[in-house]
Amino acid sequence: MIRIKRVYDEPTPEDGKRILVDRLWPRGITKDKARIDEWLKEVAPSDGLRQWFGHDPARWDEFRERYRRELDAKAELLDGLRKLAAGGTVTLLFAAKDEKHNNAVVLKDILVEQ
Numbered sequence: 001m002i003r004i005k006r007v008y009d010e011p012t013p014e015d016g017k018r019i020l021v022d023r024l025w026p027r028g029i030t031k032d033k034a035r036i037d038e039w040l041k042e043v044a045p046s047d048g049l050r051q052w053f054g055h056d057p058a059r060w061d062e063f064r065e066r067y068r069r070e071l072d073a074k075a076e077l078l079d080g081l082r083k084l085a086a087g088g089t090v091t092l093l094f095a096a097k098d099e100k101h102n103n104a105v106v107l108k109d110i111l112v113e114q
Contacts, residue, residue, distance in 0.1 A: 001016070001085060001090070003089060004104040004105060005093055006096075007029060011035040016091060017089070018035060019036070019093060021040055021093065021094060021103060042074065043107060045063075045066075049067060049070065050103075055097075068106065068110065082111055092108055
């Protein structure tokens, strides 16, 4: 099972393995409070794509397409995440305020469709 959750939300036992999928460490949260099992910044959008998107919902569709293309080159990392999820719950953590328009949403979609 793959879930997504804001890193600022309280960790729960249902989260399973907690994986941060942002390129930058979230502001204002300590590593102890975040309780992150792994930080996979390699699957986050590139700096250029992240800055271009700027969490602008009007750019969402284009962001999704560009991010998917970036992830095409990271099949090995995606396969690793799928294997983790096959063994138990994995929660992809993100810092964005917008819970519907962020890289974790796209990443989860990719992981569950294949």
